[in-house]
Amino acid sequence: MKKIIYKYVLYGLLSGMIGFGASLFLGQSEILGYTVIFVALSFVFFGIKHFRDTENGGQINFKKAFVLGIFIALFTALGIAVVDGLYVTVIDPDFYQNYGEKMLVAAKESGDTDAISAAQAQKEKFNAMSITQLGIFSGGFMFALVSVIGLIITIISSLILQKK
Numbered sequence: 001m002k003k004i005i006y007k008y009v010l011y012g013l014l015s016g017m018i019g020f021g022a023s024l025f026l027g028q029s030e031i032l033g034y035t036v037i038f039v040a041l042s043f044v045f046f047g048i049k050h051f052r053d054t055e056n057g058g059q060i061n062f063k064k065a066f067v068l069g070i071f072i073a074l075f076t077a078l079g080i081a082v083v084d085g086l087y088v089t090v091i092d093p094d095f096y097q098n099y100g101e102k103m104l105v106a107a108k109e110s111g112d113t114d115a116i117s118a119a120q121a122q123k124e125k126f127n128a129m130s131i132t133q134l135g136i137f138s139g140g141f142m143f144a145l146v147s148v149i150g151l152i153i154t155i156i157s158s159l160i161l162q163k164k
Contacts, residue, residue, distance in 0.1 A: 008047030012076035016040035045157040065158035073150025085139025096126040
């Protein structure tokens with residue numbers, strides 16, 4: 001089981017890091033970012049299936065599938081979080097200031113006074129944080145987001161692939 005975990009953790013980790021890093025460099029496309037997350041987390045399904053079919057005689061219970069899947073998902077989330085944190089601290093340290101400004105401009109264009117004051121408050125929070133705090137915030141948020149998506153994919157994959 002360890003061999004399968006290492007193999008599929010590595011696949012998910014590397015595909016997540018490379019793909020998410022590329023999506024950041026290609027213009028912050030949310031669609032591309034979420035696509036990369038789902039592709040990287042697809043290794044949860046394939047890792048469970050490979051273990052069930054080749055290492056475990058075609059059978060796997062929910063608990064074993066879940067444990068295998070959650071390891072793959074958490075390490076994939078870690079890889080994506082590290083790339084995201086490094087991006088906002090090293091590669092584009094002005095990311096959150098620029099993002100806050102874009103939010104404020106969009107709110108002003110909408111004319112919604114509540115949205116304008118919320119965007120202004122958010123921009124001020126970003127400006128008050130150090131670059132290290134922004135990196136930890138960004139990486140932590142991405143880890144939590146990918147972990148939750150990975151948990152859902154792990155549960156679904158474990159239910160689909162379980163065979164007794």
